[in-house]
Amino acid sequence: MDIEVENIPRKLEAKFEAMAVCCILGVGQLVAWNTILTISDYYYQVFPEYHPSRVLTLVYQPFVLGTICILVFMGKTNKNQKRITIGYTIFFIGTLLLIILDLVTKGAGDLSVYIVLCSIVACFGIANAHVEGAMVGELSFMCPEFIQSFIAGLGIAGAITSALRLLTKAVFDRSPNGLRKGALLFLAFSTLIEFICIVLYVHIFPKLSLVKYYYAKAESIHREAEEKQTSRLSNKELLYQNRNLAINLFLIYTLTLSIFPGFLYENTGEHKLGSWYPLVLVASYNGWDAFSRYIPLIEHLKLKSEKWITACVLMRFLFVPAFYFTAKNADQGWMISLTSFLGLTNGYLTVCVMAVTPKSNYNVLETNALGNLLVGFMLGGIFAGVCLGWLWLLGTSSSF
Secondary structure (H helix, E strand, O other): OOOOHHHHHHHHHHHHHHHHHHHHHHHHHHHHHHHHHHOHHHHHHHOOOOOHHHHHHHHHHHHHHHHHHHHHHOOOOOOHHHHHHHHHHHHHHHHHHHHHHHHHHOOOOOHHHHHHHHHHHHHHHHHHHHHHHHHHHHHOOOOHHHHHHHHHHHHHHHHHHHHHHHHHHHHHOOOOOHHHHHHHHHHHHHHHHHHHHHHHHHHHHHHOHHHHHHHHHHHHHHHHHHHHOOOOOOHHHHHHHOHHHHHHHHHHHHHHHHHOOHHHHHOOOOOOOHHHHHHHHHHHHHHHHHHHOOHHHOHHHOOOOHHHHHHHHHHHHHHHHHHHHHHHHOOHHHHHHHHHHHHHHHHHHHHHHHHOOOHHHOOHHHHHHHHHHHHHHHHHHHHHHHHHHHHHHOOOOOOO
């Protein structure tokens, strides 16, 4: 069914509702994984010899990266709705299984329980690849505000989980099994969010008038391309034309994940905040990461030049010596400030890179494929950063 151009203004009435849904879907895409990161102090108590924050991250990343590579290079890009629904369903089942696992084991941990935990985390990686690549590809063809809201939701997920973790620690800190109670509350919260995302994406989002318009437009383009046997640019051609953006995303997350979260949990030493210290560091990172994703909404604060973006991305590697010397010689205030700046630059540069993607130059098929490719490079950077993060352990048993 064709939709006339003059009808578009009326469709814009649902724009803000769609933006809100996109933001919640962004929260749901990362809230399960951020919950794992945020309750790492509980897993360190249950599995003290297995480096949970590092190992679970290392388990998670190969599955997310491998799955998205398969989906991009072997799968079809016109089945995003099915992919996204599968992804959120896996998130929902996985978080529910984590609750059941803890209740069955009564908070006790051995190697077999740790293997089950790792298996569930691996499923989160598969779910992440199904959701993030498809959502970015799908929303890239719609309003720029949609993808902005989704990306902002990714940051908000971290901020929400950090705030909730600080709250639960304050409430349960001195109660028996306080860490476990807080972890279970977290997992229940994540399960609820994932269920809400399933309902929103399946039953609410596709019924919004503006979203219907874009879906109909995309379907019309698909149909026209099949009738005319129109070919799109290959993945290789799209990647070559956008190589700077892809490399920048890779480098942003390589640097960030080489420090966050493993270094913050294991390499910052003991300070006055005690057990609160890593939680405050993680909260500082997540809070500023979420805030910075809204900075580019102010037009004159948005970084549009690819050269300047690349320069800023490369300068971030100064964080490596900065964190090393701060951990060894400075007090906790300097580390909190440095961690906050790491989060601020991560969120801000991510949005700037995604915002300069030349979507107007491509048709819906090419935009979809490009979104998946960029997410693939971002996830590749995350995996590389996780692997490099283990280098902080060289020459030290646990911390500086």
